[in-house]
Amino acid sequence: MADKNTFERRRLDNIKRNGALLKNLGVNQQAQVIHDASTSEPAKKRRKVEKTNLNLPPSRTSARLASTPSKPTYNEDSLAAAVVESNAMPKSKYSKQRTSAKVTKFEEDTDTKPEMPTKDLAELQASWSSWEPVAPPPTRNEEGTFHFPSHPDFTPNKSPEEVLREGCFGGSYFRPLYSKKLGITISNDYLELPPSWTTNLNTSSYLTSPAYNPEINKFKVACGQSIEQWEEAGWINHDFDVRGWFQWYCRFFMGRRCEDDERQVSRWKKCVGKTGRWRRMLLKKYVAAGVGEVWDDGEEDQEEVSPVMHQTCHHWAFCVTQDVLDEYWRTGK
Template sequence: MTDYETRRLENIKRNQALINELGIEKVKQETSTKRPAPKKRKLSPSSTRPTRVSARIASTDRPIYNDEPSITHGTTKSVKRGGTKRVQSVTADAVETKAQSPPPDLEDIRTGWTSWESVASPPTRDDDGTFHFEGHPTFLPNKSPVEMLAEGAFGGSYYRPLYSKSLRTTIEDDWKELPAEWLKDLNVERYLTSPDYDPEINKFRVKCGQSIEEWEAAGWIAHAYDVRGWFQWYTRFWQGRRCDDDDRQIGRWERCVGERGRWRRMLLKKYLQAGVKEVADEGVDEEEVSPVMHQTCHQWAWEVRQPSLDEAWAGQL
């Protein structure tokens, strides 16, 4: 070995002998402790569920159209994370707690559905088919309730027997309050009370929207006024009823198909993308423009008419 290696080995032996003499190695072994491995964090069942759904999956079979996410009415809450505002659904426990709350006064609620009186005059209709309601200049549908029913809106199942979890009762036969003249040419069993949603009777032959049960769970139903939601409100508003829920329902309509409504704008953009400049009286070819968006707007009492399309092409969208 080289002199360096010889000296190195001697130093190692000397140091080891010193350590043994002082008992340092023994103390180190006695005082050292092994740190326990960190416990694995147990995930709750809810944390393993996906919190986001792709647009493709969300639009499959039954696209959601009913309302703006900001309309929560106690069933969702906004959470701001990283500068982005998103809506969180309530937990199953919260829904269960709500279900266990005392039932409302059903008799009073039922009386309210039928005891109202007409206090407003019928709407007027202009040349392009838009309806105008006195005192409500921004509410401008162009489909009447009877036109919507005759064209199969809601798959013919809007007035089917409905079990309300909030009221804990089944609602049925309320279609009978509709004016007789609206019903004279309708097959009630097919166009109003069908137990199943039938897209074939819809004007654009597609299925869209959520069920009334889902509307109720989302908080979009004001039971004291209209247990079936938007369209039932529209039929009564059309007949002259006015109530405290009018502003909310008109606001929902505006956000969906009003002048700046998201579904209206999306549909008109589809026309522009497809290069379609004229609207036929019976609608357009489903191959050209989205039938789902058409049916969605139809169920909010609005269809594309030529003036709206002309404005879109003129760059006023």
């Protein structure tokens, strides 16, 4: 018990120290700016696409059909776990109607898998919170794309705070997580996030829910596989981020740099980068459906375009914007 208490004190001291460093680097200030912009600005009206310029076929409208994936899972990396197409279910006053995606199996990550940690457990646990921010906050252009000086080819357009507040991973990403590889339960590591990222956010619903709730997600669908499944597959690098990609992104955004950065950036590029497979497939679906306006959940009388792919891209800190869609209609890229 003494060792556990000592570790917990060290962990909290590290979080406090890193918080002060984040403040000095300006990360907290930028996070507050992003938070203020996302909560105080009125929603912008979606720009209508001129079909005559883009040579679009006639728009289609359809009523929303209900169904939710039959087996909710915690999306960490992939849509390799198929979402089963089903018929419309009776509409409930508590849930939206929706059409689910067809059964789809995506290629698995072919990057070199990280090796198991060489540190002993106590040292490993301490290292998760002992890092110090060394890089300045990213800049953001008018299109909403982030730019990191150390990795110019890493250009997400959602901040970690935006992903969390808009709804992701069924509200369960930071739930207590038992690692079979390490034989321990990880919990409360969300406390290292800048306070502004979680201010007034229902933590038990959006971060630490023990049960996956697709209604929390931005696009109200479940998709992907659990962190536990990806650990079993060998995709988690325990030396750095026991929860995987999104935890890495949170820490990278806060200024940490580590030996796992190149692998994670490479994975992001293959998923939702300029030629990323999920980004490309999602944009193709827009074209196939003849949809020239960016679909967002909550828009009535608008054609739905693959909520599952949208949610997965959102988990990878990317969303289709009107500029991205317009360019794809013009160039196919």
